[in-house]
Amino acid sequence: xxxxxxxxxxxxxxSGPSGVGKSTVIAELLNERPDIHFSVSYTxxxxxVGEQDGxxxxxxxxxxxxxxxxxxxxxxxxxxxxxYYGTSLKVIREQLEQGVDVLxxxxxxxxxxxxxxxxxxxxxxxxPPTFEELSRxxxxxxxxxETVIQGRLEQxxxxxxxxxxxxxxxxxxxxxxxxxxxxxxxxxxxCRVKQRLPVLQNQMEGVSTL
Amino acid sequence: xxxxxxxxxxxxxxSGPSGVGKSTVIAELLNERPDIHFSVSYTxxxxxVGEQDGxxxxxxxxxxxxxxxxxxxxxxxxxxxxxYYGTSLKVIREQLEQGVDVLxxxxxxxxxxxxxxxxxxxxxxxxPPTFEELSRxxxxxxxxxETVIQGRLEQxxxxxxxxxxxxxxxxxxxxxxxxxxxxxxxxxxxCRVKQRLPVLQNQMEGVSTL
Numbered sequence: 001x002x003x004x005x006x007x008x009x010x011x012x013x014x015s016g017p018s019g020v021g022k023s024t025v026i027a028e029l030l031n032e033r034p035d036i037h038f039s040v041s042y043t044x045x046x047x048x049v050g051e052q053d054g055x056x057x058x059x060x061x062x063x064x065x066x067x068x069x070x071x072x073x074x075x076x077x078x079x080x081x082x083x084y085y086g087t088s089l090k091v092i093r094e095q096l097e098q099g100v101d102v103l104x105x106x107x108x109x110x111x112x113x114x115x116x117x118x119x120x121x122x123x124x125x126x127x128p129p130t131f132e133e134l135s136r137x138x139x140x141x142x143x144x145x146e147t148v149i150q151g152r153l154e155q156x157x158x159x160x161x162x163x164x165x166x167x168x169x170x171x172x173x174x175x176x177x178x179x180x181x182x183x184x185x186x187x188x189x190x191c192r193v194k195q196r197l198p199v200l201q202n203q204m205e206g207v208s209t210l
Numbered sequence: 211x212x213x214x215x216x217x218x219x220x221x222x223x224x225s226g227p228s229g230v231g232k233s234t235v236i237a238e239l240l241n242e243r244p245d246i247h248f249s250v251s252y253t254x255x256x257x258x259v260g261e262q263d264g265x266x267x268x269x270x271x272x273x274x275x276x277x278x279x280x281x282x283x284x285x286x287x288x289x290x291x292x293x294y295y296g297t298s299l300k301v302i303r304e305q306l307e308q309g310v311d312v313l314x315x316x317x318x319x320x321x322x323x324x325x326x327x328x329x330x331x332x333x334x335x336x337x338p339p340t341f342e343e344l345s346r347x348x349x350x351x352x353x354x355x356e357t358v359i360q361g362r363l364e365q366x367x368x369x370x371x372x373x374x375x376x377x378x379x380x381x382x383x384x385x386x387x388x389x390x391x392x393x394x395x396x397x398x399x400x401c402r403v404k405q406r407l408p409v410l411q412n413q414m415e416g417v418s419t420l
Contacts, residue, residue: 163407166403169405181401192378193373193377196379200337
């Protein structure tokens with residue numbers, strides 16, 4: 001059982017409240033596991049300072065986004081604080097079939113849709129060590145005014161109620177800890193019987209005469 | 211959410227064919243994670259060279275073992291190559307409730323019983339990199355004659371058919387690799403929503419007024 005050890009790629013969904021540090025954890029994760037395909041979402045919200053089109057998000061107009069919806073090109077999409085966010089179905093399927101793990105960063109509504117359409121997807125919710133810490137981080141970011149921050153905190157409380165939909169809860173008390181937990185989850189998911197048994201069965205076919 | 215991060219201990223079941231190297235992987239695992247409680251099984255088979263009573267197994271007579279069965283003291287027991295093997299229920303429950311992970315090394319029949327009685331148990335099956343390698347290791351061990359070895363190889367093929375009962379399949383191509391996979395599985399299982407959500411909910415109770 002050398003070489004290929006799993007049957008197909010794992011679809012990983014990462015969610016968590018605004019300000020919890022998802023982007024930093026994802027950057028560190030892709031640094032450790034450059035073989036993972038990070039699926040860049042489409043959004044109608046404007047880029048923040050430092051965000052690049054095609055890297056952080058594919059930034060599109062409301063009209064373009066609604067065209068994608070109408071043409072059925074999206075695995076999932078949702079509105080969040082007044083903007084559209086969505087995932088293109090195209091590349092994802094191809095990558096998974098080639099055995100490549102695919103990572104999506106999407107919010108709670110989208111995650112629910114993915115779980116319904118792809119029951120094998122692995123859903124990870126990232127939480128702050130405390131709610132106070134989340135508030136502190138949102139204020140520290142200084143990109144949003146107080147009304148927006150309060151909206152995000154109330155949104156976070158609503159999202160916490162959807163955690164039972166997820167498989168794993170990762171605590172971002174430090175980026176190395178949180179990244180380590182996500183890496184462990186991915187390694188464990190790759191060891192699942194449903195992933196490895198088909199490979200083992202192929203290998204064992206010649207042994208049945210023993 | 212500092213301090214305690216999970217609700218209760220995880221019950222881990224490790225199985226695999228004779229000669230696959232379970233004992234070596236377990237020794238390395240306990241070296242990395244001395245907090246794990248290794249539940250020593252009871253058996254009626256004689257000790258092998260280097261095996262200590264109360265460490266490798268609790269070695270008991272057939273009469274003593276049958277007494278434990280009759281008094282309902284065993285979580286599971288089974289016969290394997292003519293000998294009884296079983297797990298005492300006593301300590302396990304206590305440890306799990308205190309948040310301690312408990313590791314059992316048991317064979318396939320016993321694992322099925324544990325999964326039925328404790329659906330949250332995590333079942334890991336250790337396989338050799340190839341069947342030929344398993345045969346080589348059993349011959350290399352030189353503690354058994356050819357008839358016993360053939361019996362173990364045929365037993366291994368029968369056990370492989372029960373793999374779908376398990377959650378994870380770990381490939382022992384090297385002890386560090388196999389131990390690393392088991393460590394990742396345990397870390398991931400500790401991140402499960404069902405483990406962490408109760409702890410989070412306790413912590414969030416004070417926030418509902420925000």
